Amino acid sequence: MEEKIAILESEIKAIQDENLIENLDKQDKEKKEVQGTIIPIVQTPNGKVSEDDFFSVLKMVSPGTNLRTALDGIIKMGKGAIIAVESTEILPILDGGFRVNCRFTPQRLMELTKMDGAIILSKDLKRISLANVLLTPDSKIKSSETGTRHKAAERTAKQTASLVIAISERKNEINLFYKNLKYHLKGTPDILRRANEHIQLLEKQRELFDKNIEKLNKLELRNNPSLSQAMLIIQKGRLIQKISEDLKRYVLELGNEGSLIKTRLKELIAGIEKETNLVIKDYTKLDIKKSKILLESLSYDELLDSDNILSVLAYETLVPVQVKGWRILSKTSLIESDIAKIIKESGSLGKAIYSNAREFAPILGEDKTQIFREEINRIKLNV
Numbered sequence: 001m002e003e004k005i006a007i008l009e010s011e012i013k014a015i016q017d018e019n020l021i022e023n024l025d026k027q028d029k030e031k032k033e034v035q036g037t038i039i040p041i042v043q044t045p046n047g048k049v050s051e052d053d054f055f056s057v058l059k060m061v062s063p064g065t066n067l068r069t070a071l072d073g074i075i076k077m078g079k080g081a082i083i084a085v086e087s088t089e090i091l092p093i094l095d096g097g098f099r100v101n102c103r104f105t106p107q108r109l110m111e112l113t114k115m116d117g118a119i120i121l122s123k124d125l126k127r128i129s130l131a132n133v134l135l136t137p138d139s140k141i142k143s144s145e146t147g148t149r150h151k152a153a154e155r156t157a158k159q160t161a162s163l164v165i166a167i168s169e170r171k172n173e174i175n176l177f178y179k180n181l182k183y184h185l186k187g188t189p190d191i192l193r194r195a196n197e198h199i200q201l202l203e204k205q206r207e208l209f210d211k212n213i214e215k216l217n218k219l220e221l222r223n224n225p226s227l228s229q230a231m232l233i234i235q236k237g238r239l240i241q242k243i244s245e246d247l248k249r250y251v252l253e254l255g256n257e258g259s260l261i262k263t264r265l266k267e268l269i270a271g272i273e274k275e276t277n278l279v280i281k282d283y284t285k286l287d288i289k290k291s292k293i294l295l296e297s298l299s300y301d302e303l304l305d306s307d308n309i310l311s312v313l314a315y316e317t318l319v320p321v322q323v324k325g326w327r328i329l330s331k332t333s334l335i336e337s338d339i340a341k342i343i344k345e346s347g348s349l350g351k352a353i354y355s356n357a358r359e360f361a362p363i364l365g366e367d368k369t370q371i372f373r374e375e376i377n378r379i380k381l382n383v
Contacts, residue, residue, distance in 0.1 A: 049181045055252055057163055057178050060125065062255030063188055067125055070106035071167065071174050071185070074113050080169030081113040082149050086120050086129050089160035094120065097133030104128050113167075118152075144182075153177045188257055195250040195261050202243050202268045209236040213275065217328070221380055223350035225323045230283045231309045237276030238295055238303055244269045278327035282349075285314035325349025332375040338364060342372075353380075 061068050074081050084090060097117050102108060104127055112119050117132035137155035145151045153166035157177035164177045174185040186194075212232045219226050247265055251258040277288065284291040294312045302308050310318070328349055329339045341363045346352040353376050361369045 049179050053178070054181065054183075055249075057176060057183075058249065058252040059255075060163070061165070061174075061176065061185060062253055064256035066104065066106050067109075067121075068255065070109040071165065073106055073110045074167050075172050075174065077110060077113070078169065078172075079110075079113045079167070080149060081165075081167040082118040082135065082153055083109070083165040083167075084118055084120050084135070084153075084156060085125070085163045086122050087160055087162045090120070090156065090162050093136045093156065093159065094118075094130065095134040095136050097130050100128045100131050102128050150175065154182065157181075186253065188254065191250050191253050192257065195247060195254065195258065198243055198247040198250065199261060199264055199268070202240060202247070202265070205236055205240050205243065206268050206272075209233065209240060209272065212236060216279070220323065220325075220328055220349055221353070223354065225282075225321055225349070227283060227313075227315065227318055227321050228306075230279050231306055231313070233279050234276060234283075234295065234312070235303055235306070235309050237272055237279070238298070239300070240269060240272050241276070242300060242303070275327070278330060280313070281326045282323040283313055283321065322348045322350070325352050328353070328379070331379055332372055334364075334368070334372060338368065 059065075061071065097120075100112070104121060104125060108128060109119065109121075112128065112131045115132040118130075118135050119128065120130040120133055121127070122129050135152045135156050137152060137159045139155070141155040141158050143151045143154045145154050147168070150166045150168070153164040153175070154177050156162065157164045158180060161179045166175045166177065167173070168175070176183045176185055212229060216226065216229045216233060219229060244265060247261070251262045251265065254261065277292070280291050280295070281288045291312050291314070295309075298308055298312075310316070324343045325346075325348065326339065326343070329342060329352065330336075332339075334342070342352050342360060345360065345363060346355060358369070360372065364372065
């Protein structure tokens with residue numbers, strides 16, 4: 001009975017993991033749809049939001065910052081607001097209002113939202129520059145928003161490449177508009193729940209990744225490399241990287257609340273990228289950079305299809321392979337140039353680890369060759 005319960009629990013967990021990956025894939029597609037609908041009118045270097053730009057914006061509004069305290073306070077007050085960060089591009093579209101020019105505090109910002117107009121903050125967010133201002137962006141700029149406040153915020157962000165925050169009084173929602181991007185700022189409890197779900201999925205994927213690495217180690221050290229086993233590692237490795245990318249965003253949004261999750265994330269992804277890249281380097285028929293670009297373009301759903309992984313490595317079907325041995329040889333103390341020499345001399349991992357040590361003495365030297373042979377024997381014993 002206990003055995004049946006354990007099997008049932010394992011099946012339920014697997015279904016939950018699959019559902020979460022499906023949800024992640026839907027989110028991946030939704031991101032592409034949103035980015036496709038919000039298109040800047042003028043194609044400039046500022047038209048697109050880079051990952052670094054986006055992360056810097058999230059840091060500005062993360063829990064623990066004065067700005068986030070003010071935003072949460074405005075929501076609790078049941079007020080709406082439109083808040084913009086000052087820039088040279090935004091000044092020409094400001095109309096009316098009055099100059100405040102006082103030190104920024106959450107309480108002051110919250111009080112100023114009792115007026116209808118926009119509030120302008122200094123670039124460093126240390127001062128409140130203007131209040132009760134009317135934003136007058138170009139009305140020809142396309143907007144997907146319906147409310148007057150949100151339309152003005154989106155158009156201003158697109159036209160000026162500035163950060164504009166719109167708070168909905170009716171929906172109690174905070175939306176960030178930055179350049180061509182709109183982002184809904186979620187509440188801390190919701191982000192924590194999602195972050196914990198991602199951590200649980202990462203832990204499961206890391207466990208599977210490590211198990212598959214152990215299997216590949218045994219196969220390769222027995223001179224029996226497996227393309228299918230390598231594909232599993234590449235799949236799990238890339239899944240972990242994609243999930244961790246989403247989780248990094250949540251960690252930024254959590255601010256001070258995300259310190260424990262950030263520490264756990266570092267533990268879970270340690271060594272993943274390096275190991276995955278070495279497996280690709282050993283098994284791909286393409287240049288490693290090309291294979292990595294192809295792999296990074298795959299969505300969650302596409303990663304789960306083994307045929308896509310096969311295509312990334314430039315194979316049409318599963319075939320017997322001989323690997324160069326970059327991954328296994330990198331576990332020794334040899335530097336990359338010495339490993340390259342051994343691979344060039346031997347041609348495959350099998351010959352490199354089973355040939356006579358004296359063959360490498362001319363290219364490595366006696367001392368290095370002896371150390372290399374001892375390290376390889378130690379690796380064989382530990383597998």
